[in-house]
Amino acid sequence: MRKIEHIGIAVKSLEVSNVLFEKLFGQPPYKEEEVASEGVKTSFFMNGPNKIELLEATNPDSPIAKFLEKKGEGIHHIAFDVNDINEEVIRLKKEGFVILNEIPKKGADNKLVVFLHPKGTNGVLIELCQEIK
Ligand SMILES: CC[C@@H](C(=O)O)C(=O)SCCNC(=O)CCNC(=O)[C@H](O)C(C)(C)COP(=O)(O)OP(=O)(O)OC[C@H]1O[C@@H](n2cnc3c(N)ncnc32)[C@H](O)[C@@H]1OP(=O)(O)O
Ligand SMILES: [Co+2]
Numbered sequence: 792m793r794k795i796e797h798i799g800i801a802v803k804s805l806e807v808s809n810v811l812f813e814k815l816f817g818q819p820p821y822k823e824e825e826v827a828s829e830g831v832k833t834s835f836f837m838n839g840p841n842k843i844e845l846l847e848a849t850n851p852d853s854p855i856a857k858f859l860e861k862k863g864e865g866i867h868h869i870a871f872d873v874n875d876i877n878e879e880v881i882r883l884k885k886e887g888f889v890i891l892n893e894i895p896k897k898g899a900d901n902k903l904v905v906f907l908h909p910k911g912t913n914g915v916l917i918e919l920c921q922e923i924k
Contacts, residue, residue: 792879796872796902796920797835797842801855802864805832805847812836812845820845824899831855833899844870844899868906870918876903879919883907895921 802808805823813819813836820834830853836843846867848856858867873879876895884890889908898904898920907917 792871792873792919794872795841796870796918797844797900798866799844799846799868799870799918800865801858801862801867802845802847803859805834805845808845808847809834812843822900825849826897826899828896829853829898831899835900868916868918870904870920873919873921876905876919876921880905888912895919897923 800808809820812834816836816838818836820836822835823833824835825832827849830848830850832847832849834845836845846855848859850856855867880890880893880895884893889911891906891908893905895903895905898918901923902920903923904921905919907919909916
């Protein structure tokens with residue numbers, strides 16, 4: 792695992808939160824993307840070397856809709872950049888982590904992603920990201 796790739800924040804409205812984060816960072820999102828398989832619409836902000844992913848639910852079964860219902864808006868996950876996502880899955884499985892999808896899936900911003908269950912990581916949902924080359 793290398794650096795933090797992004798921090799995911801669950802929001803009720805991308806439209807509203809885009810304005811807020813644009814004021815915070817002094818620049819607009821560099822990208823907006825829908826990931827239908829996850830039931831989310833996302834926008835991405837860079838602040839120096841740090842990347843923030845805002846996530847709005849696109850349907851009531853989306854993990855983001857469920858999260859907003861239970862916990863409200865806030866930090867939803869921390870994503871780490873990895874060199875070889877399949878190797879990391881094997882390593883973390885051996886260490887006893889609960890892998891939510893052993894087969895990497897297509898995420899946003901040109902990444903393959905795997906999630907670890909928050910119950911095994913002190914209540915924090917962890918995402919692994921490998922850039923698609
Ligand atoms: C845009 C694509 C991608 C990217 O490229 O960056 C993304 O970031 S997509 C982000 C959205 N996708 C996901 O989150 C996929 C992985 N998540 C899941 O598979 C599920 O959300 C889950 C973590 C397995 C939970 O699902 P489920 O068990 O169906 O939901 P519950 O609401 O019943 O929650 C059970 C339990 O887990 C706690 N929980 C849920 N989400 C989180 C979270 N993000 N962080 C911490 N804890 C979380 C929830 O509070 C429940 O706890 P208890 O009430 O104590 O049982
Ligand atoms: Co993410």
